[in-house]
Structure formats: structure tokens, C-alpha cells
Amino acid sequence: MSMKGKSSISRCRHRMNDVLSNIGYKNADWSWISERVIRVQDQDGPVALKQWQRSAEEREHFLHHLRYAERAGMQGIIPLKPVRGDTPMFESARHVYYFEPWIEEPTVTSSREKELKLLAVLAGNHKISEDEEEMQEEEWFAYKQEVQHTWHQEQLMMNRLADQCEQSRFLSPFELTFLQGYPFFENMFKDMRQGFQTWARQVQEKGVRRFAFCHGFPTLDHGLISADGNAYFTNWETSGPGHLAFDLACFYRDLSRRQPFHALDSKRLYETYEAYGPSWSEADTGLLKALMLTPRPILDFADTYAREPYRYAEHQWTAMLAAKVSHLRYLRQMIQWKEKQEAAMKGS
Structure with a gap:
């Protein structure tokens, strides 16, 4: 040193x-x-x-x-x-x-046990604090405009990054991986819009939106399981009222970065939340979809690569990008599982 x-x-x-x-x-x-x-x-x-x-x-x-x-x-x-x-x-x-x-976690704690216990805490808190508030037409219009503007800016960013890659005489492994993922990113923007519209229709029809007390940034790193088995969250600094889907999207995005996808994961996660949390609707799934499937972390990462290409070796950049794309695919599979379940329930 x-x-x-x-x-x-x-x-x-x-x-x-x-x-x-x-x-x-x-x-x-x-x-x-x-x-x-x-x-x-x-x-x-x-x-x-x-x-x-x-x-x-x-x-x-x-x-x-x-x-x-x-x-x-x-x-x-x-x-x-x-x-x-x-x-x-x-x-x-x-x-x-x-x-x-100070809460000391046991050295042997199953990651699956921890994530389900923390999810049950989130769900229970959402249920206790669930409420609704009226949405004024002007407020609702401004919110939709803000969301659409954000997505438009992100798509412009995606197109700019793709153009920069295509201008290279010889594509690097990172650039090739990004361009190969471009159609998938476009589909994610379409899915996000579709999910948001599903939620927005319900809000406009009812004239109210639901909210609950949210942690704000629930992740496994901010979660603790004490020796007696109780689950706790730290870092409540960003807590406050918000839609339940904001907490869940954050929690699920964090899980996607930690483990490979398995079909049963979605079932356990959704069943745990529904067992302890408030009622859930297709409109809520729509907002969750809009929040979970954003390619923004990938775009920010690609933008950093374009500005600071020597921060990591090329193979490290490429491996990290491939992992981020894989995480987003995991989240899409989670949403698809839930949508199929809801469609089956609707048709029965």
C-alpha cells in the first residue's frame, strides 16, 4: 500500500x-x-x-x-x-x-430460507399498511408523461449505443454481445409498455391507486436472519408510501443477480408473497412487469464501457454484460410464469 x-x-x-x-x-x-x-x-x-x-x-x-x-x-x-x-x-x-x-447472522443460513423469510416480512408489512388514494386527472396525466419520456430517453440511449458499436470496423466481443441482445432489449421495452398500460387502465377506471408502506430498497444485503430465526431489514432510509410492486421489483431484481433461474423459484416466491401479503391483481402484475423488465442497468453498463473501455479487461466487460442479460431473461421468465398462472385462473 x-x-x-x-x-x-x-x-x-x-x-x-x-x-x-x-x-x-x-x-x-x-x-x-x-x-x-x-x-x-x-x-x-x-x-x-x-x-x-x-x-x-x-x-x-x-x-x-x-x-x-x-x-x-x-x-x-x-x-x-x-x-x-x-x-x-x-x-x-x-x-x-x-x-x-447489532444482529449477528448464523454462519449457516440457507439463501432460499433467507429470501422467503424476508419476502414474507415485506408482504406482511404491505398488508398491514395497504390503502388507496385518489388520482387527480392532472396528476395522472403528468405521471404518465414522465414515464413515457423516461422510456423514450432510454430507447434513444440504446439506439445511440448500438450505432456506436456498428461504427467499429471490427466488433469487440462486448460490442457483439450488446448488438446480439438488441432485439431482446427492444422486446423488453414493448413488454414494459404493455404492463404499464394494463395497470394504468385499472387506475383510470377506478380513479384511485393503491399504496402501502414500502422499504424502498429491499435486497438480500439489507436483510438479516437472527439466530432465533426472525427476519429483519436494515437501511430503511428510503422507506415510505408507494405501490407494492416497487418493493417487489427491487427484491426480485436483486435475486436475479444471485442465482440461476428455475421454474419452481417463481412459484415459491409468488406463493410466499400471496400467503402473507394483500390481494394481488393482473393490474399489479402489469406494473411489476413494467418495473422489473427495464434494460436500463444494461444500457448504463454499456455506456460506461463506451466511456471507460480500459477500466476492465475486454473478457471481463463481456462476461459481466452477458450476466446482466441473463439476469433480465430470468426476470422475464418470472413474469411470464405469473401471467400464465393468471391466464389459467381466468380461463378456469
């Missing part, structure tokens, strides 16, 4: 020691778990110290949403540990911090 790197680490450790000293943890044992999470040894056991850079308004929303979730009896919430009296957050060295009790 260079002298510059050692100096930077030394400054970070010194700053963190000062932060802990200011709140009564002088000379405490601590270690970095990630860029923004520190494990601190408290007299009653370890606690998690989290660094969070957000505006005062965003911090207030976070605390308000946590208070609401606790009053509503929602599951999987790790309560904040007050510091300096009753204050759940504090500022130090231009950063905001908060404490949570």
Missing part, C-alpha cells in the same frame, strides 16, 4: 475515534464492516453505527416513517438506539450517524 493510502486510512481512523469519543465511546473497539457501517463494541454487546449523508428534511422523513412503522406493528424493523439522551441521530465532522442494535 502506498504512503498516501496509509495516510488516508490513518485520517479516517482518527476521525472515527473522535466521533466515538464525542458520544461516550472513547477507546471503544470498533471495525469497518462496509463503507458506511461500523461495528462498535458496547458494554451491552456490539452495535452498528451507520453513516448517512442526507438533508435535514430527508432525515426527518426517515424518522417519521420509522415511528409510523413501529406504531403500526410492522415486522422486521430494527429500532434505532438513542444516543445523547433520546436523540436517535447525531452529527459529527459534517456527517450524520445513527446506532442500531
Whole structure:
């Protein structure tokens, strides 16, 4: 390690020691778990110290949403540990911090068991907090325009990237893989529009849209299974009201990056959510489809390749792109399974 790197680490450790000293943890044992999470040894056991850079308004929303979730009896919430009296957050060295009790996961935890337990927590919280709100015509029109504009911009981006690839005299393996996937990406945009239209028709007919209390960014990395088998989510900073499909799309996209697809996966996932969650309709599946099948992560990745081709070796770029395309195909199969199930139920 260079002298510059050692100096930077030394400054970070010194700053963190000062932060802990200011709140009564002088000379405490601590270690970095990630860029923004520190494990601190408290007299009653370890606690998690989290660094969070957000505006005062965003911090207030976070605390308000946590208070609401606790009053509503929602599951999987790790309560904040007050510091300096009753204050759940504090500022130090231009950063905001908060404490949570530390939850140690057993070393042997089945990934399948973990994902289903976390999904059950999401479903239960959605059911507890489910509600509806009226959609004004002007608001609804503005929202549809925003969605359509976003998709139009993404398709322009896709076409630009394809044009750049085709201008190469000799196609690289990455460029060839991207162009081979182009028809599939186009079909995903068509599927997204079809799903959104299915959901939009129901909203317009009823004049209301449903929402629930959502985690905002539910992933396996933000989920924990304690030694007693209970499931928890961390990182509730982006929680708040939203359609159930936003949480599910995020959760399923994360799962798609972690394992190969198997037909039974979809059945277990959907059945788990429906067993613990609120009622589900074809319109909800339509919105889930619109949210899950976006090629945007692939387009952003291809754009990075075009701007910084030497960040990775060519074979690494190509392997990562192929994996991202495979993940999107997995998600499409998940949606297709659900649509076939709904069609069969409708026809019976």
C-alpha cells in the first residue's frame, strides 16, 4: 500500500475515534464492516453505527416513517438506539450517524430460507399498511408523461449505443454481445409498455391507486436472519408510501443477480408473497412487469464501457454484460410464469 493510502486510512481512523469519543465511546473497539457501517463494541454487546449523508428534511422523513412503522406493528424493523439522551441521530465532522442494535447472522443460513423469510416480512408489512388514494386527472396525466419520456430517453440511449458499436470496423466481443441482445432489449421495452398500460387502465377506471408502506430498497444485503430465526431489514432510509410492486421489483431484481433461474423459484416466491401479503391483481402484475423488465442497468453498463473501455479487461466487460442479460431473461421468465398462472385462473 502506498504512503498516501496509509495516510488516508490513518485520517479516517482518527476521525472515527473522535466521533466515538464525542458520544461516550472513547477507546471503544470498533471495525469497518462496509463503507458506511461500523461495528462498535458496547458494554451491552456490539452495535452498528451507520453513516448517512442526507438533508435535514430527508432525515426527518426517515424518522417519521420509522415511528409510523413501529406504531403500526410492522415486522422486521430494527429500532434505532438513542444516543445523547433520546436523540436517535447525531452529527459529527459534517456527517450524520445513527446506532442500531447489532444482529449477528448464523454462519449457516440457507439463501432460499433467507429470501422467503424476508419476502414474507415485506408482504406482511404491505398488508398491514395497504390503502388507496385518489388520482387527480392532472396528476395522472403528468405521471404518465414522465414515464413515457423516461422510456423514450432510454430507447434513444440504446439506439445511440448500438450505432456506436456498428461504427467499429471490427466488433469487440462486448460490442457483439450488446448488438446480439438488441432485439431482446427492444422486446423488453414493448413488454414494459404493455404492463404499464394494463395497470394504468385499472387506475383510470377506478380513479384511485393503491399504496402501502414500502422499504424502498429491499435486497438480500439489507436483510438479516437472527439466530432465533426472525427476519429483519436494515437501511430503511428510503422507506415510505408507494405501490407494492416497487418493493417487489427491487427484491426480485436483486435475486436475479444471485442465482440461476428455475421454474419452481417463481412459484415459491409468488406463493410466499400471496400467503402473507394483500390481494394481488393482473393490474399489479402489469406494473411489476413494467418495473422489473427495464434494460436500463444494461444500457448504463454499456455506456460506461463506451466511456471507460480500459477500466476492465475486454473478457471481463463481456462476461459481466452477458450476466446482466441473463439476469433480465430470468426476470422475464418470472413474469411470464405469473401471467400464465393468471391466464389459467381466468380461463378456469
